[in-house]
Amino acid sequence: MTVRLHVNVDHVATLRQARGTRYPDPVAAATVCELAGADGITVHLREDRRHIQDRDVVVLRETVGTLLNLEMAATDAMVAFAARVRPDLVTLVPEKREERTTEGGLDVAGSFDLVRSAVARLHDAGIVTSLFVDPSRTQIDASRRAGAAIVELHTGDYANARGAGAATELARLVDGAAHAWSSGLRVAAGHGLTLRNVGAVAAIVSVEELNIGHAIVADSVLVGLAEAVRRMRAAIDAGRAPRSS
Ligand code: PXP
Numbered sequence: 025m026t027v028r029l030h031v032n033v034d035h036v037a038t039l040r041q042a043r044g045t046r047y048p049d050p051v052a053a054a055t056v057c058e059l060a061g062a063d064g065i066t067v068h069l070r071e072d073r074r075h076i077q078d079r080d081v082v083v084l085r086e087t088v089g090t091l092l093n094l095e096m097a098a099t100d101a102m103v104a105f106a107a108r109v110r111p112d113l114v115t116l117v118p119e120k121r122e123e124r125t126t127e128g129g130l131d132v133a134g135s136f137d138l139v140r141s142a143v144a145r146l147h148d149a150g151i152v153t154s155l156f157v158d159p160s161r162t163q164i165d166a167s168r169r170a171g172a173a174i175v176e177l178h179t180g181d182y183a184n185a186r187g188a189g190a191a192t193e194l195a196r197l198v199d200g201a202a203h204a205w206s207s208g209l210r211v212a213a214g215h216g217l218t219l220r221n222v223g224a225v226a227a228i229v230s231v232e233e234l235n236i237g238h239a240i241v242a243d244s245v246l247v248g249l250a251e252a253v254r255r256m257r258a259a260i261d262a263g264r265a266p267r268s269s
Contacts, residue, residue, distance in 0.1 A: 027226045027260050030064035030093055031057040031253060032214075032237025037067075037075035050076065051083050053249060057240075060253035064091035064112075066235045069105070071097060071119060078105065085109050093235065095156070098130075098142040107149035114146050115154040115176055115212075115235075129158035129178040133166040140170040147171065154212060159200025168207045175204045176212040176235065179225055183216025194224055205230035219243070219255060223263025234260065 036053040040046070054065040065088050067076045084092055094111040096102040097119040106114050116139065118130045132139050132155055143153045154174035157163040158181075167175045177200050182193035201211045213225050214235030225231060236256060243252035 025232070027231060027264055028063035028233035029061070029253070029257055029260060030066045030091070030214075030233055030235045031062040031240055031256075032066040032068070032095075032235055033057065033241070034066075034068050034075045034237055035241040037077070037080060041075055050080050051087055054084055054088055056249045057253050058088070058090050060250035061257050062090065062253055063233070064088075064093055066093040066095060066115075066237065068095035068117065069102070071099070071102075081105075081109055081111070085111060093154075095235075098135075098139055103142050103145050106146060106151060110149065110151060113152050113154060113174075115156050115174075116142060117156045127180070129156050129160075129163060131163070132157060132170055133162050136166055136170060139166075143171040154210075156214075159196045161200070161203050164200060164204045164207065164209065167204075168209055172209065174210040174212055175200075176214055177201060177204070177231075178215050179213050179217055180215040182225070183218070183221055190221075197225065198228055201228045201230045219259045222256065222259050226260040226263035 033050040033053045036048050036050040039048055057065060067081060069076050069081055081094060092111040093113040093115055094106055095115045095117050098116045116130055146153045152173050154176050155167045155172045156176045156178060157167055159177045164175055177197055182190060182197055185193045204211045210232055211230045212233045213231050217234060217236045218239040240252045240256055
């Protein structure tokens with residue numbers, strides 16, 4: 025089974041917002057990603073609207089032909105927005121305004137009632153929900169009890185670790201993925217993945233999909249967006265391929 029690649033186009037919008045221009049357009053970028061082989065498009069509608077805007081999500085809902093994954097905080101306003109726009113998938117993420125990017129997974133165990141209620145309301149709106157969690161058995165068990173269909177394992181600690189630390193973090197991801205899978209959850213992963221570190225995550229058998237943004241958009245500055253998506257696709261496939269020796 026290949027691993028699906030969902031490309032996060034947030035940072036195309038970051039470039040646009042930096043100047044308040046109409047370009048570059050994350051909607052056009054999403055089309056290029058799909059043409060280059062992306063299996064889905066991911067956007068994070070942050071509460072401070074620092075990159076993706078409401079209108080981007082509304083237009084993407086009309087234009088994306090693969091799958092639209094909306095990352096958002098578990099607030100009433102965001103749940104109401106999602107129920108109106110109806111992305112294929114919502115990924116609930118923690119959000120602090122001051123952070124540079126999403127730091128740490130959602131504390132599902134610690135905010136169980138809030139998360140369970142958000143998952144239930146999204147389910148009633150016909151939206152599949154994924155929870156972005158650290159690869160901890162406690163958080164994974166809580167995610168299952170909260171009614172999530174998918175857990176997205178946070179790969180940031182693995183991506184930031186060096187040497188033996190990276191092996192330790194990878195082992196946590198392997199354990200978390202196996203635990204989630206055996207509990208009946210589907211398994212995704214993402215954050216901080218690059219051409220160099222994605223292979224080992226793609227090799228984890230129960231991981232079905234990866235959400236990758238910053239590295240692809242960064243590489244696109246140098247090699248073009250379609251080529252950056254193709255290179256990531258190839259790195260994922262190479263990591264997934266059974267070893268011949
Ligand atoms: N998955 C989730 C839940 C995220 O919040 C992000 C960042 O928005 C990503 C994946 C993508 O991370 P990166 O941009 O580092 O590839």
